[in-house]
Amino acid sequence: MRQLVVLVVALLLGSSGPARAAEPGVTDTEILLGGSNSFSGPLAFTGTQLTKAGVDLYFRVLNDAGGVHGRKIRTIYYDDGYRPQDAVANTKKLVEQDGIFAVIAPQGSPPVVATLDYLEQSRVPMLFPFQSSTATRGRKYVFSGLVLSDRQSRMMIDYLAGPRKLKRFAALYQDDEYGKSFLAAFETDLGRHGLKLTATEPVKRGVTDVSAQIAKLQAAKPEVTFLVLTPGPAAQALKERQKIGWTDTLIVSTGPLTDETYLGLAGDASEGVEGLATLPDPLRSDQPGVKLYREQLQKYLPKNEPNRYSLSGYLAGMLFAEGAKRAGRALTRDGLVAALETVKGWDTGIMPPITIGADHDTQKQGFWVRVENGRFKPLSDWLKSEP
Amino acid sequence: MRRAGWTLAAAAVLGWPFVAPTYFVFLGTLVAVNAVVAIGLNLLSGYTNQLSFGHAGFLAIGAYAAAILTLWAPALPVPLTLLAAGLVTALVGLALGIPCLRLDGLYLAMATLAFGFVVTEAITNLDGLTRGNDGLRVPLARLGPWVLDTDRARYYLALAVAAAMILAALNVAATRTGRAFLAIRTSEIAAQASGINAAAYKTVAFVLSAFYTGVAGGLFAFVVGFLSPDAFDVFLSVDFLVMIILGGLGSVWGSVAGAAIVTVLNDSLAGFQTYRPLIFGAIMIACMLFVPGGLAAMTRRQS
Numbered sequence: 001m002r003q004l005v006v007l008v009v010a011l012l013l014g015s016s017g018p019a020r021a022a023e024p025g026v027t028d029t030e031i032l033l034g035g036s037n038s039f040s041g042p043l044a045f046t047g048t049q050l051t052k053a054g055v056d057l058y059f060r061v062l063n064d065a066g067g068v069h070g071r072k073i074r075t076i077y078y079d080d081g082y083r084p085q086d087a088v089a090n091t092k093k094l095v096e097q098d099g100i101f102a103v104i105a106p107q108g109s110p111p112v113v114a115t116l117d118y119l120e121q122s123r124v125p126m127l128f129p130f131q132s133s134t135a136t137r138g139r140k141y142v143f144s145g146l147v148l149s150d151r152q153s154r155m156m157i158d159y160l161a162g163p164r165k166l167k168r169f170a171a172l173y174q175d176d177e178y179g180k181s182f183l184a185a186f187e188t189d190l191g192r193h194g195l196k197l198t199a200t201e202p203v204k205r206g207v208t209d210v211s212a213q214i215a216k217l218q219a220a221k222p223e224v225t226f227l228v229l230t231p232g233p234a235a236q237a238l239k240e241r242q243k244i245g246w247t248d249t250l251i252v253s254t255g256p257l258t259d260e261t262y263l264g265l266a267g268d269a270s271e272g273v274e275g276l277a278t279l280p281d282p283l284r285s286d287q288p289g290v291k292l293y294r295e296q297l298q299k300y301l302p303k304n305e306p307n308r309y310s311l312s313g314y315l316a317g318m319l320f321a322e323g324a325k326r327a328g329r330a331l332t333r334d335g336l337v338a339a340l341e342t343v344k345g346w347d348t349g350i351m352p353p354i355t356i357g358a359d360h361d362t363q364k365q366g367f368w369v370r371v372e373n374g375r376f377k378p379l380s381d382w383l384k385s386e387p
Numbered sequence: 388m389r390r391a392g393w394t395l396a397a398a399a400v401l402g403w404p405f406v407a408p409t410y411f412v413f414l415g416t417l418v419a420v421n422a423v424v425a426i427g428l429n430l431l432s433g434y435t436n437q438l439s440f441g442h443a444g445f446l447a448i449g450a451y452a453a454a455i456l457t458l459w460a461p462a463l464p465v466p467l468t469l470l471a472a473g474l475v476t477a478l479v480g481l482a483l484g485i486p487c488l489r490l491d492g493l494y495l496a497m498a499t500l501a502f503g504f505v506v507t508e509a510i511t512n513l514d515g516l517t518r519g520n521d522g523l524r525v526p527l528a529r530l531g532p533w534v535l536d537t538d539r540a541r542y543y544l545a546l547a548v549a550a551a552m553i554l555a556a557l558n559v560a561a562t563r564t565g566r567a568f569l570a571i572r573t574s575e576i577a578a579q580a581s582g583i584n585a586a587a588y589k590t591v592a593f594v595l596s597a598f599y600t601g602v603a604g605g606l607f608a609f610v611v612g613f614l615s616p617d618a619f620d621v622f623l624s625v626d627f628l629v630m631i632i633l634g635g636l637g638s639v640w641g642s643v644a645g646a647a648i649v650t651v652l653n654d655s656l657a658g659f660q661t662y663r664p665l666i667f668g669a670i671m672i673a674c675m676l677f678v679p680g681g682l683a684a685m686t687r688r689q690s
Contacts, residue, residue: 114613
């Protein structure tokens with residue numbers, strides 16, 4: 001109904017759409033951002049936390065403090081339920097109908113990849129997508145939101161083959177872009193240390209029984225077994241390993257997997273598992289930025305528990321605000337891209353200083369954790385992924 | 388009077404891309420694609436009374452067939468690609484229809500439901516061909532030297548295909564085949580007693596329905612530009628059923644109206660996020676209660 005009204009108004013105005021300022025989504029008093037995300041479907045919790053309790057939390061704080069150069073930031077989100085075709089439709093609507101300035105924090109590789117070409121052609125920035133495949137790299141208007149798989153692999157291998165001096169590696173991986181991009185990166189990075197993967201076993205997405213793969217991997221006797229999976233099958237793999245009593249291997253999970261959902265699902269089978277964490281512990285970290293995040297969450301959304309998705313969205317909001325601030329009062333899309341590229345050694349108070357280079361990677365570091373008594377215990381300082 | 392109405396409707400549909408903002412042109416294209424699926428499903432479920440929960444599977448087969456064919460033969464004109472997509476899907480429909488239509492009511496519904504899951508699993512596992520869960524980027528459609536790279540061009544393509552499919556469906560409905568479908572719906576036993584080979588006609592309906600959905604799948608691939616098995620879940624099949632129930636079982640124009648309403652509704656509700664399924668469901672229940680025969684029945688009652 002609302003759309004019909006918009007349509008009629010648009011027609012009356014001579015089919016040119018509502019009268020707009022020079023740059024879409026920017027008026028004298030407001031910046032409009034938007035995104036297609038999962039509010040239903042398998043990633044609904046992540047999507048809601050990322051946007052409502054993350055990005056929007058930071059913007060509420062910012063708006064109450066006066067906004068950016070006198071402009072308040074407003075957001076619109078549409079639900080795609082992790083379906084690429086809905087993400088395409090939603091993104092077109094946001095750009096063409098709502099006239100957003102930029103896309104913020106969309107989620108999941110298939111929906112994000114489906115909208116990449118369209119956004120790049122329309123010269124609309126896609127800011128900080130919550131996914132780790134390298135498909136988003138090398139585009140003028142895209143800035144990544146998670147540590148991409150090749151950087152994660154570099155940190156993991158350099159740490160395990162370096163200070164930990166481990167030699168025999170195997171991987172249980174999801175048989176798709178996510179899994180394969182990690183596998184290729186592992187091979188490259190192990191190659192630099194004169195090593196290679198001893199055994200690899202694929203898991204199709206949606207499969208929950210991984211007993212055959214676990215048995216085969218055990219036979220290869222690796223010192224380290226990487227899990228490149230989603231929380232469900234990963235928890236299943238841990239339980240299976242516990243069941244068959246396979247103890248002489250170190251299980252290591254990748255960044256997207258190292259989160260509380262996975263711990264909850266695996267129960268005590270996750271004890272001793274190690275992995276790469278890309279954000280500090282949202283509940284316990286005493287970093288000033290994380291403390292501030294907890295206070296603000298408590299103030300604006302008291303019923304919402306702190307979690308890493310919400311923290312990640314909060315960080316995305318912060319990074320956008322910094323870019324908009326640097327771009328100045330005459331905000332344009334190209335101006336924002338140029339401004340984000342000037343971010344060097346910028347301190348968020350949450351993690352090590354952020355530097356954005358030509359590859360538009362905003363997240364480049366992680367630290368090593370081990371599960372002890374159902375919690376992630378940090379084992380290393382922040383690791384570096386630069387060559 | 389009636390003629391004037393049709394002329395006005397035709398002018399509105401043809402002139403749409405010149406007056407509407409681009410997003411609504413895209414939405415109009417989706418309506419045309421869904422209308423073709425709805426007509427196809429209505430031939431099976433509405434006319435012949437065979438319930439299918441697997442049409443998202445047929446749509447997926449058509450979409451992937453068109454996309455893969457375009458990757459292999461980029462110069463092929465798009466009408467041929469769509470025709471091929473329809474034929475491939477019709478073949479699958481034939482293979483499925485022969486055993487499945489020995490089943491009745493609930494059992495057929497279960498079989499088609501399972502078919503939908505089998506198709507998405509097959510797409511996931513045939514990753515050499517379909518790129519599995521990573522998704523397949525669909526190249527632009529071509530018509531000779533003309534590349535369909537704008538929303539407007541794709542709108543007219545979808546519109547032309549939908550118009551042809553509507554005409555064909557109206558014609559089928561008026562032939563012996565169409566009357567046989569309706570006879571089977573009313574009573575399969577009475578139809579058989581009148582000399583109609585029910586099994587054969589049900590198979591024809593199944594194949595025809597699959598063909599329609601396959602062609603729509605081809606259009607879907609070019610319109611959306613990116614395919615992944617996540618796109619074709621069971622909820623999509625349910626959406627198609629809702630379109631024909633809302634529009635009117637056994638009515639071609641009802642299918643078109645139902646497709647338009649569900650597509651636009653789905654789109655407008657995207658902004659309500661977590662409440663979307665709730666609102667959508669409530670609207671559907673209200674429709675079932677107050678307009679049980681669908682829009683087609685409502686207009687019949689008035690006229």
